[in-house]
Amino acid sequence: MGSLSEKELYIFDLDGVIYRSNKPIPEAIQFIHALHSKNKQVTYLTNNSSKTKSEFALKLISMGIQAKEDEIYTSAYISAEYLKAHYRDGTAFVIGESGFESILKEAGFTVLNESNPEIIEMEQISDDIGADFVIVGWDRFVTYNKFRSAMMLIQKGAHFYASNDDSSFPGPDSIWPGAGALVAFLQTALHQQPKKIFGKPSPMGINQILQNYGVLPANAVMVGDRLTTDILAGNRAGVTTIGVETGIHFRKDLLKFGEDHHPTHFVSSLKELMNEI
Template identity: 35%
Template sequence: MGQFGFLIDMDGVIYKGKQVVEGANRFIQRLLDEQIPFAFLTNNSQRTRRDGVIKLARMGIHVDESHIFTCAMATARFLASQKPGGTAFVIGEGGLLQALHKNGYAIVDDDPDYVVVGEGRMFNMETVEAAVRMILRGSKLIATNLDPNCPTAHGLRPGCGAIVAMLETATGLKAFSVGKPSPVMMRSARKELGLSTGGVVMIGDTMETDILGGVSMGYRTVLVLTGSTKREDLVRYAYRPDVVIDSIGQLCEEHIFQHVIEGLAVDPAPQEAPA
Protein backbone atom coordinates (compact mmCIF):
# COMPACT_ATOMS: atom_id res chain seq x y z
CA MET A 1 0.00 0.00 0.00
CA GLY A 2 2.88 2.37 0.71
CA GLN A 3 2.99 5.20 3.20
CA PHE A 4 -0.18 7.17 3.75
CA GLY A 5 -1.16 10.17 5.81
CA PHE A 6 -3.84 12.75 6.48
CA LEU A 7 -4.44 16.43 5.79
CA ILE A 8 -7.15 17.50 8.22
CA ASP A 9 -9.20 20.68 8.29
CA MET A 10 -9.74 22.10 11.77
CA ASP A 11 -12.87 24.20 12.28
CA GLY A 12 -15.96 22.10 11.59
CA VAL A 13 -13.92 18.87 11.60
CA ILE A 14 -11.92 18.76 14.85
CA TYR A 15 -13.94 21.37 16.73
CA LYS A 16 -16.91 23.67 16.39
CA GLY A 17 -16.25 26.98 18.10
CA LYS A 18 -14.67 25.98 21.42
CA GLN A 19 -16.23 22.52 21.50
CA VAL A 20 -14.22 19.51 20.35
CA VAL A 21 -16.04 17.07 18.05
CA GLU A 22 -16.63 13.77 19.82
CA GLY A 23 -13.98 11.20 18.94
CA ALA A 24 -11.59 13.70 17.33
CA ASN A 25 -9.07 13.40 20.15
CA ARG A 26 -9.09 9.58 19.96
CA PHE A 27 -8.53 9.64 16.21
CA ILE A 28 -5.61 12.06 16.47
CA GLN A 29 -4.11 10.03 19.30
CA ARG A 30 -4.19 6.94 17.08
CA LEU A 31 -2.29 8.80 14.37
CA LEU A 32 0.31 9.86 16.94
CA ASP A 33 0.61 6.40 18.50
CA GLU A 34 1.02 4.69 15.12
CA GLN A 35 3.27 7.47 13.76
CA ILE A 36 0.97 8.06 10.80
CA PRO A 37 1.90 11.39 9.15
CA PHE A 38 -0.71 14.12 9.42
CA ALA A 39 -1.12 17.88 9.39
CA PHE A 40 -3.94 20.19 10.31
CA LEU A 41 -4.62 22.31 7.24
CA THR A 42 -6.26 25.66 7.94
CA ASN A 43 -7.26 28.69 5.90
CA ASN A 44 -7.02 30.83 9.04
CA SER A 45 -4.03 33.12 8.59
CA GLN A 46 -4.49 34.94 11.91
CA ARG A 47 -2.97 32.29 14.18
CA THR A 48 0.64 31.19 14.32
CA ARG A 49 1.49 27.50 14.51
CA ARG A 50 2.01 27.91 18.24
CA ASP A 51 -1.43 29.48 18.63
CA GLY A 52 -2.94 26.46 16.90
CA VAL A 53 -1.09 24.03 19.18
CA ILE A 54 -2.37 25.79 22.30
CA LYS A 55 -5.95 25.96 21.00
CA LEU A 56 -5.94 22.21 20.37
CA ALA A 57 -4.24 21.44 23.70
CA ARG A 58 -7.02 23.22 25.57
CA MET A 59 -9.41 20.79 23.88
CA GLY A 60 -7.35 17.78 24.96
CA ILE A 61 -5.55 17.26 21.62
CA HIS A 62 -1.78 17.40 22.13
CA VAL A 63 0.32 17.89 19.00
CA ASP A 64 3.40 19.94 18.17
CA GLU A 65 3.94 22.80 15.75
CA SER A 66 5.02 20.48 12.95
CA HIS A 67 1.41 19.25 12.79
CA ILE A 68 0.02 22.70 11.91
CA PHE A 69 0.08 23.99 8.34
CA THR A 70 -1.60 27.33 7.66
CA CYS A 71 -2.42 29.32 4.56
CA ALA A 72 -0.16 32.05 5.97
CA MET A 73 2.78 29.63 5.82
CA ALA A 74 1.86 28.55 2.30
CA THR A 75 1.56 32.18 1.19
CA ALA A 76 4.88 33.24 2.70
CA ARG A 77 6.73 30.27 1.20
CA PHE A 78 5.17 30.91 -2.19
CA LEU A 79 6.17 34.58 -2.19
CA ALA A 80 9.71 33.70 -1.04
CA SER A 81 9.99 31.31 -3.99
CA GLN A 82 8.66 33.91 -6.42
CA LYS A 83 10.68 36.88 -5.17
CA PRO A 84 13.19 36.09 -2.42
CA GLY A 85 13.76 38.90 0.08
CA GLY A 86 10.75 40.86 -1.12
CA THR A 87 8.46 43.35 0.58
CA ALA A 88 4.80 43.25 1.50
CA PHE A 89 2.04 45.53 2.70
CA VAL A 90 -0.14 43.35 4.90
CA ILE A 91 -3.81 43.44 5.77
CA GLY A 92 -3.83 40.72 8.40
CA GLU A 93 -2.64 39.68 11.83
CA GLY A 94 0.09 37.86 13.73
CA GLY A 95 0.16 34.51 11.97
CA LEU A 96 0.61 36.11 8.56
CA LEU A 97 3.16 38.67 9.72
CA GLN A 98 5.26 36.03 11.46
CA ALA A 99 5.19 33.69 8.46
CA LEU A 100 6.33 36.46 6.11
CA HIS A 101 9.15 37.52 8.43
CA LYS A 102 10.27 33.90 8.84
CA ASN A 103 10.52 33.60 5.06
CA GLY A 104 12.68 36.67 4.64
CA TYR A 105 10.04 39.28 3.87
CA ALA A 106 10.02 42.86 5.12
CA ILE A 107 6.72 44.55 5.98
CA VAL A 108 6.48 48.03 4.48
CA ASP A 109 3.94 50.85 4.22
CA ASP A 110 4.89 52.12 0.77
CA ASP A 111 5.76 50.68 -2.65
CA PRO A 112 5.63 46.96 -1.71
CA ASP A 113 6.19 44.09 -4.11
CA TYR A 114 2.94 42.56 -2.87
CA VAL A 115 -0.23 43.56 -1.08
CA VAL A 116 -1.02 40.46 1.02
CA VAL A 117 -4.49 40.00 2.50
CA GLY A 118 -5.45 37.66 5.33
CA GLU A 119 -8.22 37.42 7.93
CA GLY A 120 -8.58 39.92 10.68
CA ARG A 121 -10.61 42.65 12.26
CA MET A 122 -7.74 45.13 12.54
CA PHE A 123 -8.31 46.97 9.28
CA ASN A 124 -10.13 50.14 8.27
CA MET A 125 -10.95 52.12 5.15
CA GLU A 126 -7.68 54.04 5.40
CA THR A 127 -5.81 50.74 5.09
CA VAL A 128 -8.01 49.64 2.19
CA GLU A 129 -7.47 52.95 0.37
CA ALA A 130 -3.71 52.65 0.81
CA ALA A 131 -3.80 49.11 -0.55
CA VAL A 132 -5.83 50.20 -3.58
CA ARG A 133 -3.30 52.90 -4.43
CA MET A 134 -0.40 50.46 -4.10
CA ILE A 135 -2.08 47.87 -6.34
CA LEU A 136 -2.82 50.47 -8.99
CA ARG A 137 0.84 51.52 -8.89
CA GLY A 138 1.95 47.96 -9.60
CA SER A 139 2.01 45.98 -6.34
CA LYS A 140 0.65 42.47 -6.86
CA LEU A 141 -2.48 41.45 -4.94
CA ILE A 142 -2.15 38.17 -3.01
CA ALA A 143 -4.91 36.49 -0.99
CA THR A 144 -4.10 33.95 1.71
CA ASN A 145 -7.51 32.48 0.84
CA LEU A 146 -10.82 33.46 -0.72
CA ASP A 147 -13.18 32.25 2.02
CA PRO A 148 -16.02 34.81 2.01
CA ASN A 149 -16.75 34.47 5.72
CA CYS A 150 -15.47 32.94 8.95
CA PRO A 151 -17.51 31.16 11.63
CA THR A 152 -17.33 32.57 15.16
CA ALA A 153 -19.09 31.81 18.41
CA HIS A 154 -21.46 34.68 17.57
CA GLY A 155 -22.11 33.74 13.96
CA LEU A 156 -20.41 34.55 10.67
CA ARG A 157 -18.10 37.50 10.12
CA PRO A 158 -16.54 38.69 6.84
CA GLY A 159 -13.57 36.59 5.81
CA CYS A 160 -10.46 37.21 3.76
CA GLY A 161 -12.40 36.74 0.52
CA ALA A 162 -14.74 39.59 1.40
CA ILE A 163 -11.85 42.00 1.92
CA VAL A 164 -10.17 40.80 -1.27
CA ALA A 165 -13.41 41.27 -3.23
CA MET A 166 -13.48 44.92 -2.18
CA LEU A 167 -9.92 45.44 -3.42
CA GLU A 168 -10.61 43.57 -6.66
CA THR A 169 -13.71 45.66 -7.34
CA ALA A 170 -11.93 48.92 -6.59
CA THR A 171 -8.86 48.16 -8.73
CA GLY A 172 -10.34 45.97 -11.48
CA LEU A 173 -7.54 43.46 -10.84
CA LYS A 174 -7.84 39.89 -9.59
CA ALA A 175 -5.97 38.47 -6.61
CA PHE A 176 -3.86 35.34 -6.72
CA SER A 177 -5.01 33.07 -3.90
CA VAL A 178 -2.66 30.60 -2.21
CA GLY A 179 -4.88 28.89 0.41
CA LYS A 180 -7.28 25.95 -0.01
CA PRO A 181 -8.35 24.89 -2.61
CA SER A 182 -5.27 26.27 -4.39
CA PRO A 183 -2.84 23.56 -5.51
CA VAL A 184 -0.06 25.76 -4.12
CA MET A 185 -1.13 25.05 -0.54
CA MET A 186 -2.37 21.52 -1.17
CA ARG A 187 0.93 20.47 -2.78
CA SER A 188 3.07 22.28 -0.21
CA ALA A 189 1.30 20.49 2.65
CA ARG A 190 1.77 17.11 0.96
CA LYS A 191 5.49 17.74 0.53
CA GLU A 192 5.69 18.78 4.18
CA LEU A 193 4.52 15.27 5.11
CA GLY A 194 6.84 13.60 2.59
CA LEU A 195 3.98 11.74 0.91
CA SER A 196 3.18 10.88 -2.69
CA THR A 197 -0.09 12.06 -4.22
CA GLY A 198 -1.63 8.62 -3.90
CA GLY A 199 -0.87 8.48 -0.19
CA VAL A 200 -2.86 11.52 0.92
CA VAL A 201 -6.30 11.54 2.54
CA MET A 202 -7.92 14.98 2.83
CA ILE A 203 -10.55 15.25 5.59
CA GLY A 204 -12.75 18.32 5.53
CA ASP A 205 -16.22 19.76 6.01
CA THR A 206 -16.32 22.27 3.15
CA MET A 207 -16.89 21.24 -0.46
CA GLU A 208 -15.54 24.47 -2.00
CA THR A 209 -12.17 24.33 -0.23
CA ASP A 210 -11.24 21.03 1.43
CA ILE A 211 -12.92 18.63 -0.94
CA LEU A 212 -12.36 20.62 -4.15
CA GLY A 213 -8.70 21.05 -3.25
CA GLY A 214 -8.30 17.35 -2.56
CA VAL A 215 -10.16 16.25 -5.69
CA SER A 216 -8.12 18.63 -7.86
CA MET A 217 -4.87 17.19 -6.53
CA GLY A 218 -5.90 13.55 -6.88
CA TYR A 219 -6.04 12.97 -3.11
CA ARG A 220 -8.60 10.71 -1.53
CA THR A 221 -11.27 12.89 0.09
CA VAL A 222 -13.42 12.35 3.17
CA LEU A 223 -16.29 14.72 3.89
CA VAL A 224 -17.50 15.03 7.46
CA LEU A 225 -20.97 16.42 8.12
CA THR A 226 -20.14 18.30 11.34
CA GLY A 227 -19.40 21.57 9.58
CA SER A 228 -20.67 23.70 6.73
CA THR A 229 -21.76 20.98 4.27
CA LYS A 230 -24.90 18.90 4.76
CA ARG A 231 -25.75 15.62 3.05
CA GLU A 232 -28.49 17.24 0.96
CA ASP A 233 -26.00 19.80 -0.38
CA LEU A 234 -24.01 17.19 -2.32
CA VAL A 235 -26.38 17.13 -5.30
CA ARG A 236 -25.39 20.71 -6.12
CA TYR A 237 -21.77 19.88 -6.89
CA ALA A 238 -20.21 18.46 -10.05
CA TYR A 239 -17.58 16.69 -7.93
CA ARG A 240 -17.97 14.45 -4.92
CA PRO A 241 -15.89 13.23 -2.00
CA ASP A 242 -14.80 9.60 -2.04
CA VAL A 243 -16.29 8.96 1.40
CA VAL A 244 -18.97 10.71 3.46
CA ILE A 245 -19.13 10.21 7.24
CA ASP A 246 -21.14 11.88 9.98
CA SER A 247 -18.06 12.98 11.93
CA ILE A 248 -14.34 12.37 12.25
CA GLY A 249 -15.12 10.26 15.31
CA GLN A 250 -16.31 7.51 12.98
CA LEU A 251 -12.72 7.02 11.86
CA CYS A 252 -12.07 5.54 15.30
CA GLU A 253 -14.08 2.54 14.10
CA GLU A 254 -11.63 0.09 12.57
CA HIS A 255 -13.73 -1.01 9.60
CA ILE A 256 -14.35 2.60 8.53
CA PHE A 257 -10.68 3.51 9.01
CA GLN A 258 -9.62 0.53 6.89
CA HIS A 259 -12.23 1.38 4.25
CA VAL A 260 -10.70 4.85 3.89
CA ILE A 261 -7.11 3.58 3.82
CA GLU A 262 -7.68 0.68 1.46
CA GLY A 263 -9.35 3.01 -0.98
CA LEU A 264 -6.01 4.68 -1.60
CA ALA A 265 -4.91 1.78 -3.77
CA VAL A 266 -7.92 1.93 -6.08
CA ASP A 267 -10.18 4.47 -7.73
CA PRO A 268 -13.55 3.75 -6.13
CA ALA A 269 -16.85 5.30 -7.10
CA PRO A 270 -17.99 8.00 -4.66
CA GLN A 271 -19.65 6.30 -1.75
CA GLU A 272 -20.44 6.59 1.90
CA ALA A 273 -18.51 4.66 4.48
CA PRO A 274 -20.12 1.33 5.37
CA ALA A 275 -22.51 1.37 8.31
Protein backbone atom coordinates in the same frame (compact mmCIF):
# COMPACT_ATOMS: atom_id res chain seq x y z
CA MET B 1 -8.46 4.10 -3.88
CA GLY B 2 -7.62 1.50 -1.22
CA SER B 3 -9.17 1.33 2.25
CA LEU B 4 -8.59 3.97 4.91
CA SER B 5 -6.61 1.49 7.03
CA GLU B 6 -3.90 1.47 4.34
CA LYS B 7 -3.41 5.24 4.33
CA GLU B 8 -0.20 6.66 5.84
CA LEU B 9 -0.95 10.36 6.12
CA TYR B 10 -4.03 12.32 7.19
CA ILE B 11 -4.41 16.06 6.57
CA PHE B 12 -7.08 17.80 8.65
CA ASP B 13 -8.73 21.13 8.12
CA LEU B 14 -9.19 22.89 11.50
CA ASP B 15 -12.27 25.16 11.73
CA GLY B 16 -15.43 23.08 11.38
CA VAL B 17 -13.48 19.80 11.65
CA ILE B 18 -11.45 19.80 14.89
CA TYR B 19 -13.24 22.72 16.50
CA ARG B 20 -15.81 25.40 15.83
CA SER B 21 -14.12 28.66 16.81
CA ASN B 22 -12.92 27.77 20.35
CA LYS B 23 -15.25 24.81 20.91
CA PRO B 24 -13.54 21.44 20.37
CA ILE B 25 -15.41 18.69 18.48
CA PRO B 26 -14.86 15.64 20.72
CA GLU B 27 -15.36 12.96 18.00
CA ALA B 28 -12.60 14.56 15.89
CA ILE B 29 -10.22 14.58 18.84
CA GLN B 30 -10.92 10.88 19.54
CA PHE B 31 -10.34 10.14 15.85
CA ILE B 32 -6.94 11.83 15.95
CA HIS B 33 -6.03 9.91 19.12
CA ALA B 34 -6.89 6.69 17.26
CA LEU B 35 -4.72 7.70 14.27
CA HIS B 36 -1.80 8.51 16.58
CA SER B 37 -2.17 5.13 18.32
CA LYS B 38 -1.92 3.45 14.88
CA ASN B 39 1.22 5.47 14.09
CA LYS B 40 -0.35 7.33 11.19
CA GLN B 41 1.12 10.70 10.22
CA VAL B 42 -1.28 13.52 11.14
CA THR B 43 -0.99 17.07 9.77
CA TYR B 44 -3.22 20.13 9.70
CA LEU B 45 -3.87 22.49 6.80
CA THR B 46 -5.92 25.62 7.42
CA ASN B 47 -6.81 28.59 5.29
CA ASN B 48 -6.81 30.68 8.48
CA SER B 49 -3.87 33.09 8.12
CA SER B 50 -4.29 34.94 11.43
CA LYS B 51 -2.11 32.78 13.69
CA THR B 52 1.40 31.32 13.63
CA LYS B 53 2.12 27.56 13.59
CA SER B 54 3.01 27.58 17.27
CA GLU B 55 -0.22 29.38 18.18
CA PHE B 56 -2.25 26.74 16.33
CA ALA B 57 -0.21 23.93 17.92
CA LEU B 58 -0.91 25.40 21.37
CA LYS B 59 -4.62 25.65 20.60
CA LEU B 60 -4.70 21.97 19.59
CA ILE B 61 -2.65 20.95 22.63
CA SER B 62 -5.13 22.83 24.86
CA MET B 63 -7.85 20.62 23.33
CA GLY B 64 -5.96 17.43 24.13
CA ILE B 65 -4.26 16.80 20.77
CA GLN B 66 -0.52 16.10 20.72
CA ALA B 67 0.20 18.49 17.86
CA LYS B 68 3.66 19.68 16.85
CA GLU B 69 4.42 23.03 15.27
CA ASP B 70 5.85 21.45 12.12
CA GLU B 71 2.63 19.48 11.54
CA ILE B 72 0.71 22.75 11.03
CA TYR B 73 0.40 24.31 7.59
CA THR B 74 -1.50 27.56 7.09
CA SER B 75 -2.31 29.57 3.97
CA ALA B 76 -0.01 32.27 5.36
CA TYR B 77 2.99 29.88 5.34
CA ILE B 78 2.13 28.51 1.93
CA SER B 79 1.91 32.14 0.70
CA ALA B 80 5.20 33.13 2.34
CA GLU B 81 7.01 30.16 0.76
CA TYR B 82 5.87 31.19 -2.71
CA LEU B 83 6.44 34.92 -2.21
CA LYS B 84 9.95 34.27 -0.84
CA ALA B 85 10.86 32.61 -4.10
CA HIS B 86 9.47 35.51 -6.17
CA TYR B 87 10.18 38.70 -4.17
CA ARG B 88 13.19 37.84 -2.01
CA ASP B 89 13.80 40.51 0.70
CA GLY B 90 11.00 42.62 -0.78
CA THR B 91 8.38 44.86 0.81
CA ALA B 92 4.91 43.65 1.71
CA PHE B 93 1.71 45.42 2.68
CA VAL B 94 -0.51 43.09 4.67
CA ILE B 95 -4.22 43.05 5.26
CA GLY B 96 -4.07 40.43 7.96
CA GLU B 97 -3.50 40.01 11.67
CA SER B 98 -0.24 40.17 13.59
CA GLY B 99 0.40 36.43 13.08
CA PHE B 100 0.45 36.93 9.32
CA GLU B 101 2.78 39.93 9.65
CA SER B 102 5.19 37.86 11.79
CA ILE B 103 5.27 35.04 9.24
CA LEU B 104 6.17 37.47 6.43
CA LYS B 105 8.85 39.15 8.57
CA GLU B 106 10.34 35.74 9.38
CA ALA B 107 10.36 35.05 5.63
CA GLY B 108 12.62 38.10 5.20
CA PHE B 109 10.12 40.71 4.04
CA THR B 110 9.80 44.31 5.23
CA VAL B 111 6.19 44.74 6.31
CA LEU B 112 5.22 48.28 5.33
CA ASN B 113 2.34 48.49 7.83
CA GLU B 114 4.95 48.06 10.56
CA SER B 115 7.91 49.97 9.18
CA ASN B 116 5.70 52.92 8.05
CA PRO B 117 2.51 52.68 10.14
CA GLU B 118 1.57 56.28 9.25
CA ILE B 119 0.91 55.11 5.68
CA ILE B 120 -2.51 53.84 6.80
CA GLU B 121 -3.74 57.36 7.52
CA MET B 122 -2.28 58.95 4.36
CA GLU B 123 -4.65 60.17 1.67
CA GLN B 124 -1.80 60.10 -0.85
CA ILE B 125 1.32 57.98 -0.86
CA SER B 126 4.55 59.67 -1.95
CA ASP B 127 6.61 58.10 -4.73
CA ASP B 128 9.40 57.01 -2.40
CA ILE B 129 7.01 54.61 -0.64
CA GLY B 130 5.97 51.42 -2.38
CA ALA B 131 5.44 47.70 -1.92
CA ASP B 132 6.28 44.70 -4.08
CA PHE B 133 2.99 43.11 -3.17
CA VAL B 134 -0.19 43.45 -1.15
CA ILE B 135 -1.46 40.26 0.42
CA VAL B 136 -4.94 39.86 1.89
CA GLY B 137 -5.87 37.39 4.62
CA TRP B 138 -8.41 37.30 7.43
CA ASP B 139 -8.26 40.51 9.47
CA ARG B 140 -10.69 41.27 12.28
CA PHE B 141 -9.23 44.75 12.73
CA VAL B 142 -9.30 45.92 9.12
CA THR B 143 -10.39 49.49 8.46
CA TYR B 144 -11.41 51.50 5.41
CA ASN B 145 -8.06 53.31 5.59
CA LYS B 146 -6.11 50.06 5.49
CA PHE B 147 -8.00 49.02 2.36
CA ARG B 148 -7.40 52.46 0.91
CA SER B 149 -3.61 52.16 1.42
CA ALA B 150 -3.65 48.69 -0.12
CA MET B 151 -5.52 50.03 -3.12
CA MET B 152 -3.18 53.00 -3.57
CA LEU B 153 -0.13 50.71 -3.40
CA ILE B 154 -1.60 48.34 -6.00
CA GLN B 155 -2.27 51.31 -8.29
CA LYS B 156 1.40 52.26 -7.86
CA GLY B 157 2.48 48.80 -9.05
CA ALA B 158 2.28 46.41 -6.07
CA HIS B 159 1.03 42.93 -7.03
CA PHE B 160 -2.24 41.80 -5.46
CA TYR B 161 -2.35 38.35 -3.76
CA ALA B 162 -4.75 36.59 -1.41
CA SER B 163 -3.85 33.99 1.19
CA ASN B 164 -7.29 32.42 0.71
CA ASP B 165 -10.76 33.42 -0.38
CA ASP B 166 -13.10 31.63 2.04
CA SER B 167 -16.24 33.75 1.94
CA SER B 168 -17.14 32.81 5.52
CA PHE B 169 -16.26 30.36 8.26
CA PRO B 170 -18.04 28.71 11.18
CA GLY B 171 -18.27 30.75 14.39
CA PRO B 172 -19.55 29.07 17.59
CA ASP B 173 -23.19 29.14 16.49
CA SER B 174 -23.31 31.25 13.33
CA ILE B 175 -21.30 31.94 10.19
CA TRP B 176 -18.73 34.77 10.19
CA PRO B 177 -17.22 36.77 7.29
CA GLY B 178 -13.98 35.24 6.04
CA ALA B 179 -10.90 36.50 4.20
CA GLY B 180 -12.70 36.11 0.88
CA ALA B 181 -15.09 38.89 1.87
CA LEU B 182 -12.06 41.18 2.36
CA VAL B 183 -10.53 40.05 -0.94
CA ALA B 184 -13.86 40.88 -2.62
CA PHE B 185 -13.76 44.40 -1.18
CA LEU B 186 -10.48 45.14 -3.02
CA GLN B 187 -11.48 43.15 -6.06
CA THR B 188 -14.62 45.26 -6.46
CA ALA B 189 -12.78 48.52 -5.89
CA LEU B 190 -9.95 47.64 -8.29
CA HIS B 191 -11.83 45.60 -10.91
CA GLN B 192 -8.90 43.23 -10.57
CA GLN B 193 -8.53 39.62 -9.45
CA PRO B 194 -5.65 38.57 -7.18
CA LYS B 195 -2.66 37.18 -9.15
CA LYS B 196 -2.82 34.05 -6.99
CA ILE B 197 -4.89 32.65 -4.14
CA PHE B 198 -2.73 30.28 -2.08
CA GLY B 199 -5.19 28.58 0.25
CA LYS B 200 -7.52 25.68 -0.54
CA PRO B 201 -9.05 24.96 -3.10
CA SER B 202 -5.55 25.41 -4.53
CA PRO B 203 -3.83 22.03 -4.06
CA MET B 204 -0.56 23.87 -3.31
CA GLY B 205 -0.67 23.21 0.46
CA ILE B 206 -1.53 19.52 0.11
CA ASN B 207 1.21 19.07 -2.49
CA GLN B 208 3.71 20.68 -0.16
CA ILE B 209 2.73 18.37 2.71
CA LEU B 210 2.96 15.26 0.51
CA GLN B 211 6.37 16.35 -0.66
CA ASN B 212 7.63 17.13 2.86
CA TYR B 213 6.46 13.74 4.17
CA GLY B 214 7.47 11.81 1.04
CA VAL B 215 3.96 10.33 0.71
CA LEU B 216 2.18 9.62 -2.59
CA PRO B 217 -1.33 11.06 -3.11
CA ALA B 218 -2.74 7.50 -3.17
CA ASN B 219 -1.60 7.03 0.44
CA ALA B 220 -3.02 10.27 1.85
CA VAL B 221 -6.38 11.56 3.06
CA MET B 222 -7.78 15.11 3.29
CA VAL B 223 -10.51 15.65 5.92
CA GLY B 224 -12.61 18.80 5.66
CA ASP B 225 -16.01 20.39 6.22
CA ARG B 226 -16.12 22.56 3.10
CA LEU B 227 -16.71 21.07 -0.35
CA THR B 228 -15.54 24.20 -2.17
CA THR B 229 -12.13 24.35 -0.46
CA ASP B 230 -11.00 21.22 1.47
CA ILE B 231 -12.65 18.61 -0.72
CA LEU B 232 -11.96 20.33 -4.04
CA ALA B 233 -8.30 20.84 -3.06
CA GLY B 234 -8.02 17.19 -1.98
CA ASN B 235 -9.56 15.93 -5.21
CA ARG B 236 -7.27 18.20 -7.24
CA ALA B 237 -4.26 16.80 -5.38
CA GLY B 238 -5.46 13.24 -6.03
CA VAL B 239 -5.83 12.18 -2.36
CA THR B 240 -8.78 10.37 -0.75
CA THR B 241 -11.25 12.91 0.69
CA ILE B 242 -13.51 12.77 3.73
CA GLY B 243 -16.30 15.33 4.14
CA VAL B 244 -17.59 15.80 7.68
CA GLU B 245 -20.86 17.53 8.59
CA THR B 246 -19.57 19.44 11.61
CA GLY B 247 -18.95 22.75 9.84
CA ILE B 248 -20.14 24.46 6.67
CA HIS B 249 -21.40 21.81 4.24
CA PHE B 250 -23.86 18.92 4.54
CA ARG B 251 -24.76 15.99 2.30
CA LYS B 252 -27.65 18.01 0.81
CA ASP B 253 -25.06 20.49 -0.53
CA LEU B 254 -23.59 17.86 -2.87
CA LEU B 255 -26.30 18.73 -5.39
CA LYS B 256 -25.02 22.30 -5.65
CA PHE B 257 -21.56 21.33 -6.84
CA GLY B 258 -19.94 19.17 -9.52
CA GLU B 259 -18.25 15.79 -9.01
CA ASP B 260 -14.85 17.38 -8.38
CA HIS B 261 -16.35 18.79 -5.13
CA HIS B 262 -17.64 15.39 -3.94
CA PRO B 263 -15.68 13.60 -1.21
CA THR B 264 -14.79 9.91 -1.33
CA HIS B 265 -16.55 9.48 2.05
CA PHE B 266 -19.15 11.76 3.64
CA VAL B 267 -19.93 11.35 7.36
CA SER B 268 -21.95 13.25 9.94
CA SER B 269 -19.16 12.73 12.47
CA LEU B 270 -15.68 11.16 12.28
CA LYS B 271 -16.93 8.62 14.86
CA GLU B 272 -18.48 6.74 11.92
CA LEU B 273 -15.02 5.97 10.53
CA MET B 274 -13.38 4.90 13.81
CA ASN B 275 -13.41 1.23 12.81
CA GLU B 276 -12.21 1.89 9.26
CA ILE B 277 -8.79 3.26 10.14
